[in-house]
Amino acid sequence: MQDVMMGEPQARGRFGEYGGRYAPESLVEACRQVEETFREAWADPGFRAELARLLALHAGRPTPLTPALRLSEELGVRLYLKREDLAHTGSHKINNVLGQALLATRMGRRRLIAETGAGQHGVATATAAALLGLEATVFMGERDIERQALNVVRMRLLGAEVVPVTTGSRTLKDATSEAMRHWVSATADSHYCVGSVIGPDPYPWMVREFQRVIGDEAREQYSGVPDHVVACVGGGSNAAGTFAGFADTPARLVGVEAEGGAGAARGRPGVLHGCRSLFLQDDDGQIVEAHSIAAGLDYPGVGPEHAHLRDLGRARYVTVTDDEAARAVVQLARTEGIVPALESAHALAWVIRAARDGELPAGSTVLMTLSGRGDKDVSTLKELL
């Protein structure tokens, strides 16, 4: 067990039995360099100050913690929203990317490689690259390019190269595979800016540390400790960052997955994309394609630390359907004047269901991370009107 809940991983990048560095030999040295640089940087007050400066002046942090008054009234609970939708570029992804982009410059890399599903990580990467004078190459599944067209335009506007991925399910899983393949041939001048708490060590740990700002801010903004802390989980970066701020409190941690991409709730132990974790697999051990209305949750696995938190019983992982998520978008829009991303709407959909079912007793306090805004989803959402 880790010395501190959600502290540094154990030896060899382990979170319990999960994690590790299952990378092809050609990437092992690059991963080691990333780890070494991150350890130095994270202990360097100068690096921390520079990141804090960018987070404040460029990304607009801290984001507010908004009491959702009218929705709380409807649900009979007291709901607070950590507003990552108000961070620059429209989601929490910018927190991690600014950290990794600074690391890349510290390592002398001049280009960022990224995978993206919903396009939010791709947009954040393109943004950080423009800000720091780096190049950016973003791999994105062909199917996601269609359904998140707005973000593709944004990335290109920001000067990034968007590479369509036509293999497999043509979504986030395949974009990640393609980004890894590309990185093998580009380690000398490029940094792979992984967008979630997945991948080989040190990524799951490093990305959680860069996202910890969500949980740390929320902890400070909320007086006391909420009964429940809730976030959506694809790979699980906004959830990891949120949970990190409350892991040492009695708050119940709930990760909400898409019904069709429930790695933590329904996955089995395996190895994919550089780490040992929980993945949806068939009877032969082949990875099963995920299916979700939310491109950012369309991933058949979950970060290794979430798998560990699940096994420990420290966090629990639940699922909601596409329909529940879509209805949650509309409910939040009409009660609070906030259009959430379909990903974030999954977390909300669970809160709504749990409040109705009495799983959240009347008057409970719930802090939920609203990981991103819904502009990118308008083409999917217009069907609902």
Next chain:
Amino acid sequence: MTNPTLAVGAVEHHLRERRDAGRGLFMPYVTGCVTPNWTDYLRAFADAGADAIEIGLPFSDPTLDGVTIQQASDTALARGASTRRILADLSGLPDLGVPLVASTYYNLVLHDGPEAFCAALRRAGVDGLIVPDLPVHEADELADMAAATGVDLALLASPATPEPRLAEIADRSRGFVYAVSLMGTTGEQTALAASAAQLTRRIRRVTDRPVLLGFGISTPDQAREARRHADGVVVGAAVMRRVLDGAGPDDVRAFLATLRRALDQECDAPR
């Protein structure tokens, strides 16, 4: 650390013997179940003078493979390929006189568990194993089980591998050391990468185990050049592109024979 002279299995024994006799080693690759009669390719490989045969157990997410092997994997999986089915096909084969080496991603090994997986390989007559997403520092649980069941687990070394780690890889590898010729994925290349010669030299300094160069080797000229540095070559994508384009066992045998001749000529050349 295991004593390198212990637990050397059938693959290494066979390859050392042939290498020591002055032969350039040749290991062609085929994706299991890629066609209905895929085991006919194994016979063709043996007839063309293969010294070992690599059989891919296809995985849904082959993150170290280029487009050709990706396509071959997809084709095989669409035909219902699985570890079980491929090994069942192999079990029914007469002895080809050439050791068989399975290659796959670690998820498929973990699915059955290293012990059951290695035992199933042995039952099917497979004596070697390559797992490209299992680097040496994560290999303990499989390496120990492979050694106990008599499967030679060959580890990969890359141009990016630093010195002390290279020695560890060479020491812990069984069967041969798989030298990855370039910083990239599998797939045909127009020339042998400059990194191939340098990596092979570095490996030779730390081991006398057979060294096979793989990734990108696709023509007789490249095989000849690779043989100047290494004990032999692995040829995968160049075979599979032909298979995907419809080449039958006879066509593939004819192609492999050109590579075999190139390796033999290089052996006969004054050194």
